[in-house]
Amino acid sequence: xxxxxxxxxxxxxxxxxxxxxxxxxxxxxxxxxxxxxxxxxxxxxxxxxxxxxxxxxxxxxxxxxxxxxxxxxxxxxxxxxxxxxxxxxxxxxxxxxxxxxxxxxxxxxxxxxxxxxxxxxxxxxxxxxxxxxxxxxxxxxxxxxxxxxxxxxxxxxxxxxxxxxxxxxxxxxxxxxxxxxxxxxxxxxxxxxxxxxxxxxxxxxxxxxxxxxxxxxxxxxxxxxxxxxxxxxxxxxxxxxxxxxxxxxxxxxxxxxxxxxxxxxxxxxxxxxxxxxxxxxxxx
Amino acid sequence: xxxxxxxxxxxxxxxxxxxxxxxxxxxxxxxxxxxxxxxxxxxxxxxxxxxxxxxxxxxxxxxxxxxxxxxxxxxxxxxxxxxxxxxxxxxxxxxxxxxxxxxxxxxxxxxxxxxxxxxxxxxxxxxxxxxxxxxxxxxxxxxxxxx
Numbered sequence: 001x002x003x004x005x006x007x008x009x010x011x012x013x014x015x016x017x018x019x020x021x022x023x024x025x026x027x028x029x030x031x032x033x034x035x036x037x038x039x040x041x042x043x044x045x046x047x048x049x050x051x052x053x054x055x056x057x058x059x060x061x062x063x064x065x066x067x068x069x070x071x072x073x074x075x076x077x078x079x080x081x082x083x084x085x086x087x088x089x090x091x092x093x094x095x096x097x098x099x100x101x102x103x104x105x106x107x108x109x110x111x112x113x114x115x116x117x118x119x120x121x122x123x124x125x126x127x128x129x130x131x132x133x134x135x136x137x138x139x140x141x142x143x144x145x146x147x148x149x150x151x152x153x154x155x156x157x158x159x160x161x162x163x164x165x166x167x168x169x170x171x172x173x174x175x176x177x178x179x180x181x182x183x184x185x186x187x188x189x190x191x192x193x194x195x196x197x198x199x200x201x202x203x204x205x206x207x208x209x210x211x212x213x214x215x216x217x218x219x220x221x222x223x224x225x226x227x228x229x230x231x232x233x234x235x236x237x238x239x240x241x242x243x244x245x246x247x248x249x250x251x252x253x254x255x256x257x258x259x260x261x262x263x264x265x266x267x268x269x270x271x272x273x274x275x276x277x278x279x280x281x282x283x284x
Numbered sequence: 285x286x287x288x289x290x291x292x293x294x295x296x297x298x299x300x301x302x303x304x305x306x307x308x309x310x311x312x313x314x315x316x317x318x319x320x321x322x323x324x325x326x327x328x329x330x331x332x333x334x335x336x337x338x339x340x341x342x343x344x345x346x347x348x349x350x351x352x353x354x355x356x357x358x359x360x361x362x363x364x365x366x367x368x369x370x371x372x373x374x375x376x377x378x379x380x381x382x383x384x385x386x387x388x389x390x391x392x393x394x395x396x397x398x399x400x401x402x403x404x405x406x407x408x409x410x411x412x413x414x415x416x417x418x419x420x421x422x423x424x425x426x427x428x429x430x431x
Contacts, residue, residue, distance in 0.1 A: 012378055015376065015377060015378065018376070030426075059364040059367070060312070060315070060316060060362070060364040060365045060367075060368070061319070061354065064312070064313060064365075065305060065309055065312050065313060065316075065365075066313075082319075083319055083320075083321070083373025084319065084368075084371065085318055085319055085324070085367065085368045085372060085376075086369075086371045087372075099399065113380040127308070148334055153300065153362060154300055154301070154302070154303070154305050154362075154365055155291075155299050155301040155302075157301055165310040192400075194297065194381075194401075195363045195377065195380070196297070196298065196353070196357055196363040196381070196384060196413045197296040197297050197298055197354060197382045197384055197415075198295070198296030198354075198384065198385055198386070198420050199295060199296030199297050199400075199401065199406055199415035200296075200382065200384050200385050200392075200419075201381060201382070201385065201392060201395055201400050201401040202400060202401045202403060202406065202415070203396075203399060203400025203401060203403075204403045205399065207403070227292060228290050231291055231294060231297070231299065232294055232407050232408075233403060233407070234290075236297050236298075236299060237363075268395075268396065269399050269400055270396040270399075272376070272377055272378045272396070272399055273377060273378055273381045273396065273400075275400070276427075
């Protein structure tokens with residue numbers, strides 16, 4: 001049977017992608033960010049997943065205002081890196097896992113989460129930047145990826161509770177897939193940041209670190225946090241953090257198993273406008 | 285019944301809700317069109333003519349021409365869509381975000397390197413943080429030519 005072996009959490013700041021693409025990762029501004037992910041890159045080499053289920057948000061790339069799906073699962077065989085206005089990022093094509101993705105869609109929809117099924121979607125920095133942070137810049141990505149896009153652009157976004165429970169449903173779906181796959185689930189976005197208006201540049205390090213603590217030790221309680229607390233304390237774009245709760249809901253300890261091991265934790269300010277947070281929780 | 289908007293008491297912040305989305309639909313879809321290289325080229329060649337192809341309001345068009353992102357947001361723009369204009373102009377997200385504060389690029393970058401804008405005084409309207417309406421504009425860029 002397939003199994004969720006670990007969850008990985010990370011910001012997906014576009015400027016990190018630009019720093020990689022322009023060869024700036026050794027510059028003083030960027031080096032601490034990339035060094036902060038080095039232990040995870042090593043850990044990923046030693047514990048390679050067969051598939052990554054990658055929760056991210058589309059930033060007005062694949063989805064304009066014509067259609068705004070709250071939860072969209074990518075069931076295609078492949079996904080092209082998107083042209084977000086600067087030209088497509090020079091990263092490998094992303095290969096999907098249509099069989100597992102279709103299985104998850106069928107299971108999760110019957111579990112009362114009405115997913116949108118997407119067979120054609122370009123993927124933006126929300127997906128490709130975490131891939132670089134965890135896997136470096138290889139010629140080809142080391143495993144297939146199931147992109148799972150969450151609407152955090154138009155308010156209201158799904159609640160933390162809804163995301164957490166969805167993670168549990170995804171976990172049940174993966175548990176019932178009849179092939180021995182090692183699946184990692186990644187939650188991306190955040191941490192505190194605001195990209196608009198006179199409050200742009202907001203960072204709340206104390207709140208971010210409390211969020212990381214609670215994500216590890218009190219995910220159930222954290223799932224009850226209101227939209228307004230995210231927006232007020234972590235900025236209008238900090239609300240992306242609800243996506244981390246999808247990954248957290250899929251872990252052993254909240255599904256009757258034992259507590260995860262914290263393999264790595266990292267926090268850094270700033271990457272462009274944003275606080276970078278990162279966590280690796282291991283079920284094994 | 286009108287939409288419940290508990291977020292209206294956060295200073296310097298516009299939440300992109302269904303009302304804003306309706307107001308800004310054509311503005312944001314114009315931005316979306318800039319994802320295509322040939323449209324970026326046509327827009328750059330004659331901005332006004334390109335904007336006139338869209339059923340946008342005059343205020344929206346003027347806000348785009350002025351590259352005034354706060355005005356664009358007030359007219360229903362969303363930052364992830366507006367970012368396509370920035371990309372067309374070869375601006376970074378940091379330059380775009382900073383432009384909405386009244387700070388110069390350098391002032392804004394320095395603020396971020398020092399840990400970003402503090403939350404203190406910036407949670408609720410009526411406090412005294414630097415994002416509050418009575419403290420705008422914040423930097424030298426916003427005061428240029430001002431009085």
